[in-house]
Amino acid sequence: MASTDTHKVAILTSPQEPNAKPTFSVQNLPRPVPGPNELLIRLSVTSLCGSDLGMALGHMGPVGNILGHEGVGKIAALGSNVASLDPTVEIGQRVGVAWLRDICGVCPFCVDIANEGETRCAEALHSGKEAYPGTFAEYTIVPLRYLARIPPAFDGVPDEEVAPILCGGVTAYKAIKGCRLTPGQWLVVSGAAGGVGALAVAFAHAMGYRVIAVDAGATKEAYCKSQGAEHYVDVTSGEDAGKQVRELTGGKGAKAVVITATAAAAYQKAFDMLGPFGTLMCISILPEEAKVIFHPLWMIDNGWTVKGSSVGTRADILEALEFVKRRVVIPKVKWGTLEEVEGLMDKMSKGQLESKYVLKL
CATH class of the missing domain: 3.40.50.720 (NAD(P)-binding Rossmann-like Domain)
Incomplete structure (x- = not known):
């Protein structure tokens, strides 16, 4: 049994090259620790996105070795400054962990409110890139500044239907x-x-x-x-x-x-x-x-x-979830595990996947 100070992750082990076959190794690594302005999220599910394949093949520039950006979970721990910065944030709240982890808020894209330019932030930090490992893991870190809360109004929408909306949807x-x-x-x-x-x-x-x-x-x-x-x-x-x-x-x-x-x-x-x-x-x-x-x-x-068009804002995510809540859009999902990521990625590369695969963490 893994130590409580570790968590299970799927590590990308193949070279990030267009002709490579993505391979993964499931390992137990030290559980991440949130910085003063960050939160630790215990993920319950993450779904597999076509962009994960593109990242593994190097189509989106250098990436880290933990991919994934359609995760749903609950806040497990608060950084030391979080309570004073935003007292409404509490342990146990449900959140989404999507492609965008943080934005600068001041670049020419971010300040273009009319075009909702934050999705193209010049200094953006993304899941699986820069400072933040992705969601093919039991735990991950998110910054308070760009926290994607899932309000109680969506409590009736299960995690496995929320996850596909966070990027693909x-x-x-x-x-x-x-x-x-x-x-x-x-x-x-x-x-x-x-x-x-x-x-x-x-x-x-x-x-x-x-x-x-x-x-x-x-x-x-x-x-x-x-x-x-x-x-x-x-x-x-x-x-x-x-x-x-x-x-x-x-x-x-x-x-x-x-x-x-x-x-x-x-x-x-x-x-x-x-x-x-x-x-x-x-x-x-x-x-x-x-x-x-x-x-x-x-x-x-x-x-x-x-x-x-580039993903969507946090407001767009909530708008899209309204369709799911009303059951006029119902993501067709199939279940998988971290151990199956490699095989699923191979099928995806061959165009053999139907439905969204959601990995139970």
Whole structure:
């Protein structure tokens, strides 16, 4: 039995290189100790995100050896200054531990309140990077300044449904919100059977949009439609995906295409799916060498907009959780353990995962 001064973690042991196969070692390490302005969180669950694979493969720059950024838990200990700085913080409160651990609050991004620029903070600290190990662990540290509380109003939402919203879910929700559509308009989700993609389909449907799911393989159709997709386009069918989308929309094309697929081809083909004044919303992260080709006249003649969305604020997380609370979005989860991270990551790299995997800690 592990000492009470240690905790179980999954350590990334493979090189952070694009062609590497991510490998992990489950170990008992010293339990972290919070600094004066920090909190110790005892995590109950963490879910597996596509970004964890990208981090393991070096697509997001250097990272630490403890990944994970969709954790839910309760405050286990307070730093020495916390009680005086914020007396409302108490041991036992439920919190989320997401991609953003801390922001500077003063850079040009953070002070741009209109664009909610904190998600792009120039000095941000992230889970699994910089100073904060990720959530593939029983315990982790969070700073008081950027504490993501889960209010009692969400007590009825179980941890395993909160966790997927902390990154994948809020990323999907914020991106769709950023498309600024009118309910009833057509929206395409490319990579619709993946973790973020399936949540994007569910949120878009719940927000009143008509959703066309795009992915590879006929077997994914039923899953995408169960999330709220009205139509499914299989890019491996031999038919042109852009043509199919135009036909399904009565020749108009989609008002927005949200890219969650991690392939340059998905971005390239999206231009064929857009209708007049459509928005191409970029979410998925590609390797640095990946390129997408466009001609400026496409934007000029069609009035297209290309935008990117980066996770969401703490307020966005609570907005997204309202959909879950009302049961109009229900994350489809499967259970796993830290010992299964390596195998799950391998399946993810091959596009073989459906649903969000939640690891019980």
